Amino acid sequence: MFLSNLFTNPAYFVNVVVIVIISITVHEFFHALAALWQGDDTAARAGRLSLNPLVHMGQTSIIMLVLLGIAWGETPVNRSRLKYPFSPAIVSFAGPFANLLLLTLAVWIGLVFQKWHISGPVLDAVTPFCYLVALFNGFLFLLNMLPLPPLDGFGVLETFAPPLRRYAVSLSQYGFLILVVLFLFFNLGRVLMLIAQLMVGVVAGLSGGILKAL
Numbered sequence: 622m623f624l625s626n627l628f629t630n631p632a633y634f635v636n637v638v639v640i641v642i643i644s645i646t647v648h649e650f651f652h653a654l655a656a657l658w659q660g661d662d663t664a665a666r667a668g669r670l671s672l673n674p675l676v677h678m679g680q681t682s683i684i685m686l687v688l689l690g691i692a693w694g695e696t697p698v699n700r701s702r703l704k705y706p707f708s709p710a711i712v713s714f715a716g717p718f719a720n721l722l723l724l725t726l727a728v729w730i731g732l733v734f735q736k737w738h739i740s741g742p743v744l745d746a747v748t749p750f751c752y753l754v755a756l757f758n759g760f761l762f763l764l765n766m767l768p769l770p771p772l773d774g775f776g777v778l779e780t781f782a783p784p785l786r787r788y789a790v791s792l793s794q795y796g797f798l799i800l801v802v803l804f805l806f807f808n809l810g811r812v813l814m815l816i817a818q819l820m821v822g823v824v825a826g827l828s829g830g831i832l833k834a835l
Contacts, residue, residue, distance in 0.1 A: 623690030636750055640757050641686055642674045644723055645694040648716040648761065652696035655715030659708040663699045706780070713776030720762040727754035728824045736832055738757035752821070759817030770796045 626634040650672055653664035668676060674683065677694040684710040685693035700709055725766035766774040779785040803809040
């Protein structure tokens, strides 16, 4: 169980819990912000324009994160109130986009600390934390962009393939089951983590080049 890390590697446990809570909260906040921008104030009226984790995740999700390493968030969206045909894609992609921003920000902070030649306990603490922030946000981006309902990737896909909408409700009933099968029997988690590592490496390489040019 994920909770066992609390006793074997408490620093890692605390870092992951904090990172995932912050990342999911920002992810859902961006969904709410994008929905308001595109004409739907449902989330805003529900108090979701907030960075309070309890608002976006709830106690159950946070407890499941601590115990099992599984967490989720939710943002209510009324598609009928969105302005344009492509608005659902913007709202759906806003969450994963937030994870990309957090990934990039974490990489830049780590690189800046190295560029300033900051050493000692500060660098020793900041560098691995920034790497974990980048890694887990890369993972969350990839996971959420899978074209399975109710994940954001399906929300983007169905915007440009309207016939899929008629299957969204029925497929959502099996979406979680499909994910469980993929994680348990096809090592999806490990695959996504490997791809996330590549993403972090690419962003770090590009960002490092930019910093050298400055």
